[in-house]
Amino acid sequence: MLLSQFQRKMKRMDQLPTFEDRQDKLVDGAYAPTRSPFRYPGGKTWLIPQVRQWLSNQTDDVVELIEPFAGGGIVSLTSAFEGLAKHVTMVELDEQVAAVWQTILGEQGEDLANAIVTFDFSASSVEEVLGSPSDTLLEQAFATILKNRVNRGGILASGAGLLKNGENGKGLASRWYPETLRRRILDIIRFKDRISFIKGDGIGIMESNSHRIDTSYFIDPPYTVAAKRLYDKWEMDHDRLFEVASTLTGDFLMTYDNDHRAHSLVEKHGFEAREVSMKNTHHTQMTELLIGRDLSWLTR
Numbered sequence: 536m537l538l539s540q541f542q543r544k545m546k547r548m549d550q551l552p553t554f555e556d557r558q559d560k561l562v563d564g565a566y567a568p569t570r571s572p573f574r575y576p577g578g579k580t581w582l583i584p585q586v587r588q589w590l591s592n593q594t595d596d597v598v599e600l601i602e603p604f605a606g607g608g609i610v611s612l613t614s615a616f617e618g619l620a621k622h623v624t625m626v627e628l629d630e631q632v633a634a635v636w637q638t639i640l641g642e643q644g645e646d647l648a649n650a651i652v653t654f655d656f657s658a659s660s661v662e663e664v665l666g667s668p669s670d671t672l673l674e675q676a677f678a679t680i681l682k683n684r685v686n687r688g689g690i691l692a693s694g695a696g697l698l699k700n701g702e703n704g705k706g707l708a709s710r711w712y713p714e715t716l717r718r719r720i721l722d723i724i725r726f727k728d729r730i731s732f733i734k735g736d737g738i739g740i741m742e743s744n745s746h747r748i749d750t751s752y753f754i755d756p757p758y759t760v761a762a763k764r765l766y767d768k769w770e771m772d773h774d775r776l777f778e779v780a781s782t783l784t785g786d787f788l789m790t791y792d793n794d795h796r797a798h799s800l801v802e803k804h805g806f807e808a809r810e811v812s813m814k815n816t817h818h819t820q821m822t823e824l825l826i827g828r829d830l831s832w833l834t835r
């Protein structure tokens with residue numbers, strides 16, 4: 536009897552909004568729900584109101600949104616969930632991140648959700664999973680989600696350290712919300728007919744689709760300043776990225792470091808840029824650049 540009461544209590548607690556869910560923002564009066572299973576460094580939940588503006592400004596002829604550097608995928612997921620694009624294609628080169636999306640959008644998404652919710656979380660079980668090779672795609676996806684949840688800042692790059700104090704002093708488990716993660720994964724599965732995933736080079740995908748007038752692109756590349764610390768797949772040719780962007784027939788929206796190099800590339804290719812305010816994971820107020828051909832749709 537006592538055990539069943541405890542289990543019912545824990546189930547109710549799991550259904551309560553988590554700390555992470557409470558980070559859903561009211562930015563300019565627009566609600567931006569957290570849909571991704573990742574705690575992604577550089578994630579764009581804060582930008583969702585502007586993304587909605589941009590995609591709502593597109594013509595009915597646009598049938599696909601391509602996100603060539605998907606990462607945590609919040610823009611793709613929001614677009615699919617809210618019908619902002621008829622179809623979404625996510626592209627990611629990082630093997631760990633790709634394993635998660637391949638699993639969720641493939642045949643084993645529910646298996647991943649169940650593995651998360653039944654995992655017996657402890658310091659030793661975490662160490663065992665992260666210290667063992669992943670023999671299957673499902674195992675790699677689970678290990679990636681676990682690492683993302685127990686590493687400081689959600690960083691997946693080699694050498695990232697584990698959480699110590701964590702949220703409210705809860706330590707290693709402070710960002711491990713199994714029921715929340717399960718719910719998010721199952722929600723994504725419900726919309727997976729609207730989403731395609733490609734493990735590959737984002738710039739190459741842009742280049743091969745550059746002739747398509749029915750396609751828009753949300754471009755959020757690894758930034759020049761922080762990328763080496765945050766990601767294993769951080770090196771890229773930023774000059775080539777801007778060059779390929781200039782050949783796209785469809786519209787694009789790009790985010791970038793607000794630095795001299797970015798401004799130089801914007802000027803070189805005749806793009807427009809606007810500074811937008813955001814907060815990083817340490818709640819420090821910063822600015823990033825929104826870049827496109829025509830940003831007249833963007834209200835301040």
